[in-house]
Amino acid sequence: MLKKLGLYALLLIGQHCILQTDAVAAVRDFTLHIDNGDLTITGAGGTTLSVWGYGQTAGLPIVPAPTLTVNEGDTVNVTVYNHRRVQHNFVVQSVTTDTNPIAPGGSKVYSFTAPTAGSYLYSDTLNNTINREMGMHGAFIVRPADNGNTAWSGGPAYDHERTWVISDMDKPRWNDVASTGGTVNTSVYKPNYFMINGLGGFDAMMDHGTMIMGMMDEVTLVRIVNAGQFSHSLHFHGNHFQVININGVRQPVPFEEWDTINVPPMSVAEVLYTVNQTGEYPMHIHTAQAETANGVYLNGGATMIMMH
Amino acid sequence: MKKITSILLAVCGLCAPSLFAATINKTYCVGSLSKTLSGQSVNFWGFSDCGGGGGMMGGGGMGGMGSATAPGPLLEIGAGDTLNLTLNVNMMTPQESSPYNGHTIHLHGADVQTSEDGVPETNGNTVTGDTYTWSPSAGHEGAYPYHCHVHTVKHLEMGMYGAVIVRPRDASGNFLNRLNQNAATAYDYSQVYVLSTVDQAYHSASGDSTVFADYNPQYFLVGGKEGKTTSAPAQTLSAAKNKKVAFRLIGMHSTNSTFQIKDGSGNVKPFTVYIRDGRALPTPKTVNSVDISPGQRADLIVTLPSTTGTWYPQVVYKKLRDNAPYATVYGKITF
Numbered sequence: 001m002l003k004k005l006g007l008y009a010l011l012l013i014g015q016h017c018i019l020q021t022d023a024v025a026a027v028r029d030f031t032l033h034i035d036n037g038d039l040t041i042t043g044a045g046g047t048t049l050s051v052w053g054y055g056q057t058a059g060l061p062i063v064p065a066p067t068l069t070v071n072e073g074d075t076v077n078v079t080v081y082n083h084r085r086v087q088h089n090f091v092v093q094s095v096t097t098d099t100n101p102i103a104p105g106g107s108k109v110y111s112f113t114a115p116t117a118g119s120y121l122y123s124d125t126l127n128n129t130i131n132r133e134m135g136m137h138g139a140f141i142v143r144p145a146d147n148g149n150t151a152w153s154g155g156p157a158y159d160h161e162r163t164w165v166i167s168d169m170d171k172p173r174w175n176d177v178a179s180t181g182g183t184v185n186t187s188v189y190k191p192n193y194f195m196i197n198g199l200g201g202f203d204a205m206m207d208h209g210t211m212i213m214g215m216m217d218e219v220t221l222v223r224i225v226n227a228g229q230f231s232h233s234l235h236f237h238g239n240h241f242q243v244i245n246i247n248g249v250r251q252p253v254p255f256e257e258w259d260t261i262n263v264p265p266m267s268v269a270e271v272l273y274t275v276n277q278t279g280e281y282p283m284h285i286h287t288a289q290a291e292t293a294n295g296v297y298l299n300g301g302a303t304m305i306m307m308h
Numbered sequence: 309m310k311k312i313t314s315i316l317l318a319v320c321g322l323c324a325p326s327l328f329a330a331t332i333n334k335t336y337c338v339g340s341l342s343k344t345l346s347g348q349s350v351n352f353w354g355f356s357d358c359g360g361g362g363g364m365m366g367g368g369g370m371g372g373m374g375s376a377t378a379p380g381p382l383l384e385i386g387a388g389d390t391l392n393l394t395l396n397v398n399m400m401t402p403q404e405s406s407p408y409n410g411h412t413i414h415l416h417g418a419d420v421q422t423s424e425d426g427v428p429e430t431n432g433n434t435v436t437g438d439t440y441t442w443s444p445s446a447g448h449e450g451a452y453p454y455h456c457h458v459h460t461v462k463h464l465e466m467g468m469y470g471a472v473i474v475r476p477r478d479a480s481g482n483f484l485n486r487l488n489q490n491a492a493t494a495y496d497y498s499q500v501y502v503l504s505t506v507d508q509a510y511h512s513a514s515g516d517s518t519v520f521a522d523y524n525p526q527y528f529l530v531g532g533k534e535g536k537t538t539s540a541p542a543q544t545l546s547a548a549k550n551k552k553v554a555f556r557l558i559g560m561h562s563t564n565s566t567f568q569i570k571d572g573s574g575n576v577k578p579f580t581v582y583i584r585d586g587r588a589l590p591t592p593k594t595v596n597s598v599d600i601s602p603g604q605r606a607d608l609i610v611t612l613p614s615t616t617g618t619w620y621p622q623v624v625y626k627k628l629r630d631n632a633p634y635a636t637v638y639g640k641i642t643f
Binding site for chain 1: 416419427429465507516517520523559591
């Protein structure tokens with residue numbers, strides 16, 4: 001009923017609806033601190049990777065960086081402190097344009113208006129992808145202006161929402177070298193760790209913030225953000241999904257239904273997965289080594305789908 | 309009540325084109341085989357059809373006796389049919405040691421119940437033989453892979469994959485030469501292109517070896533063959549002018565890839581994609597190329613010209629990092 005009324009209002013207001021939402025838009029302030037840190041992949045094949053990251057607390061970077069969630073039309077202020085001894089930056093892909101560095105020990109405030117509802121990737125774009133690979137990447141999520149459970153205003157509705165930040169890291173040739181002040185040969189990249197939300201598969205398959213979980217007929221919006229350098233081909237067991245958005249392009253209705261989606265580096269996709277039977281199913285990257293943590297099967301890019 | 313009515317309507321609507329439903333019983337075994345790729349002998353594991361009856365001796369002999377192929381046998385079933393696919397794992401079956409012993413069959417994209425899904429981590433580690441049942445619905449016609457889901461990083465690479473084509477039937481139960489019930493998808497010839505890549509190191513490594521942390525494919529296949537030049541194509545089709553050829557592209561590789569059709573001068577020939585991942589596209593797409601990533605499928609149709617000639621369907625395998633090409637594998641159609 002609420003949805004119907006909203007649609008009616010939208011039709012009435014027409015062109016002016018954007019102004020209407022601006023009138024109620026909020027100011028969202030975020031603070032990020034750039035520091036050295038560690039990322040531990042637990043279980044067989046796991047390790048502790050030296051990383052550089054953004055965190056909400058000084059000295060406590062996390063990988064991936066905090067997910068920043070706002071509503072369409074909000075005024076967003078992100079204050080970024082660089083506690084490292086080299087230059088860094090903060091760029092929301094397709095949203096912000098300032099790629100200038102934040103000086104070592106310095107800070108910068110990025111102010112912008114939240115763009116159209118969707119999923120975006122933010123990262124440090126400096127240092128020939130090394131900074132991004134070292135962990136300086138995260139998701140920027142824009143919900144519709146009314147903060148409702150639709151992918152965008154007038155878009156498809158959902159019951160649950162997941163954000164999957166996909167990443168890959170080459171420990172011996174990149175993380176070990178960059179973290180000790182060495183020069184990374186960026187022409188060679190052989191990642192041996194593959195993560196969803198910074199987790200190896202053994203953790204991601206039990207992480208309630210990553211797994212798809214639902215009851216019959218419930219719909220999960222999955223926001224897939226590939227911050228890695230490899231294309232990742234994600235295969236969902238149990239049911240097909242609807243492809244609703246690829247790199248900000250809303251797909252025509254009716255949506256195509258696939259069971260495998262390829263998400264290239266620095267690309268974003270949004271899919272809807274509906275529970276249509278009970279059971280437990282994996283979701284995993286279908287590419288040989290990306291299923292592993294340094295060769296250990298299933299501790300790579302994998303999670304679970306629990307349908308009850 | 310409303311729900312029941314709509315379900316009844318949906319069921320009747322879907323049933324209308326074909327009331328025929330077959331039960332197809334197959335038994336597959338697993339065997340070793342070797343292929344000579346670019347002059348090198350590479351060991352594979354593949355599936356073989358070892359009889360419809362099941363049981364240890366199958367009827368076609370036990371696994372490991374040399375009849376296996378990679379890709380495995382082509383399975384064709386009708387929408388609405390019931391497939392009972394039994395995997396025979398016996399003392400002759402090539403396999404890894406625990407915890408990656410045994411094999412399964414995963415009907416990729418079939419969206420079957422957990423117990424039929426062939427994933428040992430969710431099916432109670434049933435890896436010593438099982439029967440996998442699937443009844444694809446009307447509207448789910450198209451190309452699917454089946455593959456082993458035990459230690460997939462190795463077993464898929466070893467060659468344990470094949471194609472299941474779900475076809476539409478007419479009211480008498482005969483397969484229609486269409487991609488699905490849509491008459492616009494009629495074709496005269498069908499070509500199944502199973503895409504795969506080979507890193508020989510994965511074939512000799514086992515268990516949780518660090519070999520599996522890095523993939524360096526040396527061989528690039530379509531239908532299990534190299535097809536490195538237009539004069540030595542992986543698959544050939546002798547067709548007639550003006551006819552339509554269906555391609556079933558099935559991605560069992562571990563790289564990026566792009567499929568195109570070119571004539572002898574390199575001119576690109578457009579084709580129409582009707583189905584992705586076993587689901588009809590709401591709007592079919594006429595394109596010059598289609599990307600197939602690991603696990604994806606596309607069912608498409610190309611119309612041959614009115615004059616005699618030769619075309620070369622081809623797959624370019626590309627690196628996951630930057631899409632730089634590894635190699636091109638050629639097919640061939642003469643008409």
